[in-house]
Amino acid sequence: MISDMMRMIRLGLKSLMLHKLRSTLTTAGILFGVASVIAMLAVGEGASEETLKRFRDMGVTNVLVRSKKPDETQQTSSSSMMSILGYGLLYPEADRIQNLLPQSKVVRVREFNRGIIHGENWSSTMIVGTEVDFLDVTNMKVKEGRWLTELDMVTQGNVCVIGESLARTLFPLSNPIGMTLLIGIEDRFQVVGVLDYQGRAAGPNGTTLDECAFIPLSSSRRRFGDTIRNTSTNRFEAIELHEIKVKLPSSAEVEGAANVLRAMLAPAHAPKGDIEITVPLELLREEEKQEAMFNLVLAVIASISLLVGGIGIMNVMLATVTERTREIGIRRALGAKKKHIIQQFLVEAGVLSALGGLAGVGLGYIVPKLITHFFHQNTIVLWIHVLLAFCISAAVGVVFGIYPAWRAANMDPVEALRHE
Amino acid sequence: MQPSAPQTPDFRPIIAEFVDVHRHYVMGENVVKALNGVSMQVRKGDYLAIMGRSGSGKSTMLNILGGLDRPTTGEYRVGGRDVSKLDDDALSDVRGQEIGFIFQSFNLIQQLTVLENLEVPLFYQGRVGAESRQKAEYLAERVGLGGRLEHKPMELSGGQQQRVAIARALMNDPLFLLADEATGNLDSNTEQEILNLFDDLRPDGVTIVIVTHNPKVAERADFTLWLKDGQVEKLVDNRTAERDAARAAGASASGGHS
């Protein structure tokens, strides 16, 4: 059975070799169809993969509530240059969230920019004042030393844990653990830990976790207060907390918790518009939905291009059948049944389009690499897509070969033998 | 029905038999009676030529003999079985198993090698394998083409191509060979070679039916069946005809023919 099939494929190839140029040109339709499908899927996959990773990094069991500066238009009318603009999340709100969602971990976050100096090395970066659970909620690991402890919180200790790249900037040659840093002008902090490399953003401004220094929230408040001078507007802004991260025990509880939070925070914040609730899980689902939509559109485009390729195959197979009428007559005289003739031409059509498909797979594999190289666009070629595209291309040949094969099989053997 | 057959009963099995075969073509109002009540028999080992003027029904008869066409009425028996009402698949098997076709224009498949051409009939019987290759080698040798198995038909002369076609016709051990003007495309030397090859095959028990309009070809057969207007005009025993001619020429003749 298998050897018969191999024989049919081998002899089918020989028949296609009768018209090399024609066969080659015919496969081009399938080739470009398959190549473009694979390439487009790779680009789509690459783009959404980046987005999905970003959302996954935020934590699929987390709900993130961030303070946000209210609309500019509202404040210019209501406040003068010298007044302090107060907005955003407040300390007691974190406690209320914890009460409403007792199963969850609630972490308060305060952020501000300062220069950090150690000896001759310095960096201007983001200081994050936070609590013990931050490490777990952001899913980070300590590389060396330790993370912040409850004791650090209670004692308002001058200790800090630094990100991986900040450690390399400030301590290019030495071990940071136990060293003292100058944060701002006068505050000295001792480094107690260095984090693993994370490669992801700490917040919306794009600073990575690896560049940050983490200090106890209590120390942050005592040393640096709640007021920040906004360097761009030259105005003072009072913000107690930049973010409250809420980690739920499982992703099943995320949606309910998000609704609870929205309802709880709306009365105080909705009118001012000074907070923003982000649910990574929802973003993730949204992105996945968009990807599915993208793939659907792609499938339609792919079908059209393969349809065109298929029509090309049908055209050529019809010509082949007519040219080889006599061969069909001979085969019938030598005992071929209709089904044998059908098989023969279906195999030829299948081989023709599978060859196109194979070349298309090759091209479809190379093109995304070129896109990545020249346009710096992340692309991912999934093997399942390659397999799918190839199988569809072979199937296209068979489907569009059916009618020509049927015509061949239903020729009158006597007439076929008489054909010149 | 062999009107001029010898008196002694013939015990050889009947391989192919027409029983009052009609083949009518309906052309609008007209009915063309291409075969109009033909009865005949071919026995194992026979060498029969079918002759007749153009339009007498030779091709029609050949098509039915070859299982490519069916009688309108009447029976066509192959190996004792009526095949005139078989469906397309069953008739294909009759062609593939019982009949060895040889055509005027050789009809080898151009893109296939000699070996692959020889294997075509067995492929449709699901019998391609090591054995089929041995058989192809044997038959290629038998028809004088040993060592040419990997050649393409285009690389062979007409006579060689026809030898391949004869070997191909023998691949299935058919009940009879059916040749359609088998030497029509060959020069007279090659024609003689092919006809000699037929003679060589006969001791192996090969039965041959040949359709021709060439008397020189026909007289090499034992019998000539003459068609006229879709009917059997006469059946001539070429051996007795030869003998009569020889007698007329005054030479002595010995009558026994096995």
Ligand SMILES: Nc1ncnc2c1ncn2[C@@H]1O[C@H](COP(=O)(O)OP(=O)(O)O)[C@@H](O)[C@H]1O
């Ligand atoms: N397919 C056909 N349709 C109609 N008439 C046909 C067909 N084939 C043969 N005939 C007619 O049948 C008669 C016998 O034809 P044919 O068997 O080809 O004779 P031969 O081969 O002896 O020349 C002729 O009159 C021919 O016109």
Ligand SMILES: [Mg+2]
């Ligand atoms: Mg004719």
